[in-house]
Structure formats: structure tokens, C-alpha cells
Amino acid sequence: MNILVRHPVVAGALAFVASASILVLANDVWLMRLTELLIWILFAASLNFLISFSGMVSFGHAAYFGLGCYGFALSAKAGVPIIVAVMIGPLVATFAAAIYGALCVRLNKIYFAMLTLACAEITYSVIHQWYDLTGGDTGLTQFAPPSLDLGARGFALLVLACCAGGLLVIRLVLNAPLGLVIRSVGENPGRAAALGFSQRQVQWVAFVIAGSLAGVAGTLYSAFQGNAFPDYAGMRFSLAPLVMVILGGLGSFFGPVIGAIVEKGLTGVLSHYVVFWELIMGVVVITVTVYSPHGFWGLIKRVINKGAPRG
């Protein structure tokens, strides 16, 4: 087991093959659940890239998710071929992240967080109010064939490929000079600047990468649900990946994967059986934050390392 922690590439490859096999074998209900879960993993991983490695806590990551949804949904509705529309979604999100990002990275810490929140609220309001274009609260439906005509299983595998691809992109960035510089700025902007790195520029690049990956997740979500609602850019959708990142564990690459599984699993089960399920979720988040700052992934790592001889 230790080898999985030591060699994330091996772990990732195994996880990919295992996930693909599960998707091939899963029944219809589980296929749906797992497809949605994979989208959430990608969304949470994009936010984790910002929080854990770039030192930027965003309270408004749903803006890019939501714009991914609407970029795709609106262009598909306008008659753009689906294959092009699925690219327009992430592009719109990337473009928005480039503009909002340029504004947000001018501030630090909590001020940065508040600004990301404000940007997301503006996005939500525009989507919500621009009735003629977006249909407001009614949302958009029937803009694309169900599962993009790939069948539920085919679509699930496409989502898996995108999710794995997104994680791979994050991994490659982190292993490249850019990743080292992003981590440096995230950890100690003063030192990074004194070495010659521009804090704002580096943070902007990280913000755009995170935003575009969230846009991919949003596009997939919209295609999966077959609809687009203003809520997809709203507070709840900003909060959910934040909870996943915290549950999974800050500062790790696989944290958001575990976090998304735990969050979706818990909310799925709890909301089914308990009326005050959100209260219980809150307690779980608090417990994890207090007793295991490195989240469930940190817990798993500790268990694995205990079973293995120390190096």
C-alpha cells in the first residue's frame, strides 16, 4: 500500500483503470451517481489547486463552473455543433477567470476571498436577471441531446477521461517550473518577489488554470443534467467544493478526490434518511477541521504508513 502514497502516478493510473472498470460494470443508478461524482472531483480538484498550492482561498469558484454550464448551454441552444459547444463552455470560463482574476489577485488573503465572492455574486446576478438570454430562474433545457448522444455509459467514460485529464494537467503543472513558482508565491510571496517572481502575474496564471478546469467541470455538469440554472454559479456551488477540499485535506493532490467522495457519499446518504442532514454535515466538517487538519486523505495516509515499515 505504501507504494501508492510514494508514487502518485502509479496510484493515479490504478485508480483510472479501476474507475473505468467500475463504470463499465455499474448499473444505471450507480452510473448516474458516479458520473456526477467524477464531475465534482474535477471541480473540487480545480479549487484545491488554488487553495492548497497557490495559497488563494476562493469563495466564488462557482462563477467559472456556472459560466462553463451557460457557455455550453447557450451556444448549443444557438445551434452551434455540440463538439464546438463543449469547448465554448470552458473557454467562456477561462475568459471570465482571466478578467476576474486580474482584479482579484490585486488583493491578498481575506480581501482576495471577498473579491472572488463578489465576482461570483455578480455573475450569478447577471445570469439570474438576464431573462431574455438565460431564461433566469426557469433555466435552460433541451439544448443538447441526453448524454450528448453517447449513451449513459459512454458519457460516463467521457467524464472520467476529462476528470483524469484535469487531474493530470494539475499534476503536470505542479511538477513543472510553473508549479514550483506557484507554490513559492503561495507560500511566501515576499520571498518569491525578492527572488524575482511577480506575485500578481503568477497568481493570475494559477487563477486562470483553476477557472478553466472549473469550466470543464461546469460544461460536463450541464451536459449531464441536461439543464443550466443560475444556482450553478451561486453560493451553494461555491461552498460545496470548498467543503470537499476541507474534508479531503488541505495541501494534498488527492485530497479533493477523497473529499468529493466523502461529501457526495455523506450528503447522499444523510439527505435520504435525516431531515437535518445539513446540520450533521456541518458537524462533520467542524470535527474534521479540528481533529484532522489534513482531512480524510491525511487519515488514510496515516493508516497506510502505519502498516508499512518506516523508511
Next chain:
Amino acid sequence: MADFILSAEGISKKYGAFSALTNVSLKLKSGEIRAVIGPNGAGKSTLTNVLGGQILPTAGTVVLDGRIVTGLAPHRRAGLGIGRTFQINSTFRHMTVRENMLAACVAAAGTGYSLFSSKLRVLDSRVAELVDEVGLSNISESIVEAISHGDRKRLELGMVLATGPRLLLLDEPTAGMGLNERQDLFKLIVDVVKKRGLTLMFVEHDIDIVFNLAERITVMARGSVLAEGNPDEISADPHVQEIYLGESVAAKGATC
């Protein structure tokens, strides 16, 4: 004027009604070794921060190689050849010693936005060399959080040297280190400075080190420059003796 790599003219820094610096001027000749001394709160760190770009002065100008850089951001000044260490050690605490040095080498190589990890691998031998230069090769895979204070000071210095600066600003580079360790580190600093022909300005409390190493000394007190000259002139200055040397010689006597 072309002789001066750096000249600061009429620098003042106010925090509300309090003046941390009042009309400070300082010129560094290319290749000189300058010590800045003075009691705590004299404004030495504030001045270093004004020169490095961390603090914007309330008044005055900073000129680097004949170019006004007063409002220029720190990363741009680094690009122009200013390398600095901080009084309070500033490194990447959650990374290994090697990664810290690697980040500095990436800065020097200008490949910070590259997406190719091969651009990191080509720096491996250089990084190992630099880590060895500051005597940290036996702990190069340690997380900085876990290494000693002295080693962190060494690492920070090594990182700054790795960026290939022409002007070094070192704010108490050996603060908190043992006597032998301090002398070793200063020997290293001076060796590198001489070998590469760098200009050095350092803030230091150890009078022996200052008088042995510095070619010129700037004495600060209460936000102003009290005196400036070569070691002989400074040690002969009655004001300096009274305000600074007397007190520190006495303090040193007490610790011996």
C-alpha cells in the same frame, strides 16, 4: 555618478506621526562592502526595505545604475540585480532545502512559466552545487521547517546568491547564530562577493565583524545617518563612540 551602483537621496519614511527614517542619504560604490550599524530601532531594516522595494518611502528617491527605481516593485528590482535577505528569515518553509534552492535557480534561469519538468532537471547539478556551497548538502531533502535557524539563514543567503545579483542587501544575515557559525558565514559571504565582484551592504550588530570586513560604515540612530566613513574614521568619531560603540563594547564585555 556612474560610479555609484545605488544611491538613495533624502529618504524619509513616516508611520503616522512617527518618523522611521528622516532624510537619509546613502551611496554605494560599485564593488564596495558597506556595513550599516546602529542601535535597535535606528531604521536599518526600514532603509534596507526601501532599497529593496518592500517599503515605499514617504519622500526621497532611490537610483539604481542611474535609473530611478523608487516605486519599482521588489520583483522588478530583483530582475535589475538587487538580491536581499531579510532580518526575519524568509524561505519556503514547507518545501525541502533543495526545492527552495531550485526555486531560486528557476528565477535565475527565467523559466518560471515553463510547463516542462525537464527545465527543472537541467538545474539539478547547479542546485546541488549551490546547496553544497552553503554547507547544506547533508540536509538537502529536509523540509525547511525542520532545519535549524542557522541553516535557514544559510539557505536564504544561498538562494539569493543563486539568483546572481550584482548588489547584495543583507539584513542581519547571521542574527541568532553562534559566534563561530557567524564568522564562517561571513567568510563565505565575503568570498563570494570578492570572487564575483558584487557590491555588498549588510546590517550587523557584531562590531568585530563590521570593523574587519566593511570598507565603509554607515552609522544610524533614530532614523538618521549619524556618521559615515571608513572603519578608522568611525571608531574615532566621538558621537559614534558615545551613542553606539560605548554601549555595545560594554555589552560585549558582559557576555565574555
